[in-house]
Amino acid sequence: MPSGNPTVYITRKGHFSASHRLFNRQWSNDRNQEVFGKCNNPNGHGHNYEVEVTVAGSIGPDTGMVMDLKKLADLLDEEVLERFDHKHLNHDVEALKGVIPTAENIAIVIWKILSDRIPDGRLFSVKLYESGNNFVEYRGDRTA
């Protein structure tokens, strides 16, 4: 059996389908259009978002696990996916109120939600795919 207490990174992936509009309410329509382009469509547009949550930790000698992936999956479902799925991110999600729902900001908000529930600094990364070609990652206050 593996000895010592090596760090292992475990990741759970989830999905949610949502609408958003990139829009800064303190700017003119022209300025919003200039900066956000087609992402500023007034009626919004949408994505199948994929979110990967990574937790780092040592392995429990009795379980062979860093953390029960089922519990991480449940946490992600309850705290994030159920609140974000089939919603308009500008209007329907409490945690995003007042936030421009760029992928970057959504990832940071998901980090904040989960870091309260995953103790001891073990939350390592939140990665958010807006599409197969665009994605972002946030690792908290750590430097690169």
Next chain:
Amino acid sequence: MPSGNPTVYITRKGHFSASHRLFNRQWSNDRNQEVFGKCNNPNGHGHNYEVEVTVAGSIGPDTGMVMDLKKLADLLDEEVLERFDHKHLNHDVEALKGVIPTAENIAIVIWKILSDRIPDGRLFSVKLYESGNNFVEYRGDRTA
């Protein structure tokens, strides 16, 4: 070089990101909620749609092609993707006016748009993925 005039099926895949809401305006809110559930969220939700367009035909002996895939790609881009991408399908797309934008109806509308531009009954199939787990296909009036 292959002899005869065998039928070959060629497919071009494209992507668009859009919002929609499933909602029958002739029904009460309760009835809409009962039938469409979370897909009836008033502010809408969204998807990264993938659309596969298949054309059937014999191979041109000089070109080795059923149809220039670049032309099929351009047709799909101009007639469908540019009109559907980063839009709200209930509000922003002329071809969908008055249509409940289920995947089934979107596929049929894309078929109608393209069948005018792909002559001689060669359009064979329009397949639309709403997510990795849900997709529909329409093959025109052919029987299964």
Next chain:
Amino acid sequence: MPSGNPTVYITRKGHFSASHRLFNRQWSNDRNQEVFGKCNNPNGHGHNYEVEVTVAGSIGPDTGMVMDLKKLADLLDEEVLERFDHKHLNHDVEALKGVIPTAENIAIVIWKILSDRIPDGRLFSVKLYESGNNFVEYRGDRTA
């Protein structure tokens, strides 16, 4: 809105992780090894199976749907995925008792389970992926 009653094919995809062993109990060990090779490993091996269920039908004019994909998803979950997931297909699944659990036979069994629940011959196809490189499809008694 689309007129007429065209046939549309809708598909729901699901996943289950299971073990199996290819083994004909009426054969000798040597014969089993010769025919099934490494798939005959006595302790079994396993796969992340993916199953795609396709239903064909005309679109309800009030709903824009062939069938509520949510109901198809629930049906697939309850009747198939919950019974097959995290199981050994030779030992733990009632519907597979006495069946050599090849991908072909599993697809046919899933068809039989679902065709009782999807009336009027609308079940069109069951496609089963054993891995990204191996998959099978069953379309009932229809000819190719």
Next chain:
Amino acid sequence: MPSGNPTVYITRKGHFSASHRLFNRQWSNDRNQEVFGKCNNPNGHGHNYEVEVTVAGSIGPDTGMVMDLKKLADLLDEEVLERFDHKHLNHDVEALKGVIPTAENIAIVIWKILSDRIPDGRLFSVKLYESGNNFVEYRGDRTA
């Protein structure tokens, strides 16, 4: 065990990486450029091709299989992948001599190679992906 002799479709997928140039040697350079565009780059370009071979048949009652997928995989490897992989399709592959190596023609040539080795008309389809967005399918002389 499933009764009767239903038809099941089994598919094996393989990969090869190759170069090609679309070019009709009986045409002028200008004509080639007009028809084939960037696919006519004189030094060629390349793809990771994916090929899916589908065989249709009834299930052997003793094996639960249409055909040993391992044998289909070996056939595909030996007859196709080893001859096409890491090659320039215009120059290095005997079976493609004199053929403009469009996806359509490559699929037909693979069909011809395999149909000699898969008896009794059981070869059902050859599907060739040139990229994730472009693919073709050939089903022999069958009508759609």
Next chain:
Amino acid sequence: MPSGNPTVYITRKGHFSASHRLFNRQWSNDRNQEVFGKCNNPNGHGHNYEVEVTVAGSIGPDTGMVMDLKKLADLLDEEVLERFDHKHLNHDVEALKGVIPTAENIAIVIWKILSDRIPDGRLFSVKLYESGNNFVEYRGDRTA
């Protein structure tokens, strides 16, 4: 040609299909069921595992390579995939004897196997996908 000796990370991906059961033989059945849930199914269940092995190093000026990817692929095949594929990880794999075959422990064991064969601390990461939604990574004794 690139000057200096920058570090580049090269990765080879491989696949194996196997069964496992999460079970601590020093615990009661109830305790095992409580901790491991459906992963404790007595007859086991299985996965199509994907393993990504990353080696870090500087580029050989004559070869343009960190390490021959073909050799890395052969090493992965011989030392890992051939021993793990189509096996029951609790019973059939020597290197896993006495280890609860969680994804975490399997990744560490694969690291140990390969680090003996990839000298000079160049093995950088072993990433193991149990499914598309669950994966782990081990990077040796390095801190995050």
Next chain:
Amino acid sequence: MPSGNPTVYITRKGHFSASHRLFNRQWSNDRNQEVFGKCNNPNGHGHNYEVEVTVAGSIGPDTGMVMDLKKLADLLDEEVLERFDHKHLNHDVEALKGVIPTAENIAIVIWKILSDRIPDGRLFSVKLYESGNNFVEYRGDRTA
């Protein structure tokens, strides 16, 4: 709204299809064959390459973005994809002249091209997939 100036990593993915041949012109044919094997095929072979470019930075408080992903996409298109797509990497790409076009060297060359256009050390990683099973990553002169 997220406070402070946390670092976020944003990634854009692009594709190009190209040919290459691994070959050191200062070596004998035998030596080239010994080292590069089938990758040394004189007429070349090809791939659908995928390139992921990652930029690290803090989020603009007015935009919610590290950098406009559309601008990163345009930069990648203009500086890399248009120059590499449908080309033979040994002959047709100025930036690769004199370089053995291994995945490692291509990644470094793409890094050099982009680092001139992405100021202030914010380019974080260039990841290049030669196929689904082989990929490399370069992170500049940073240590692992």
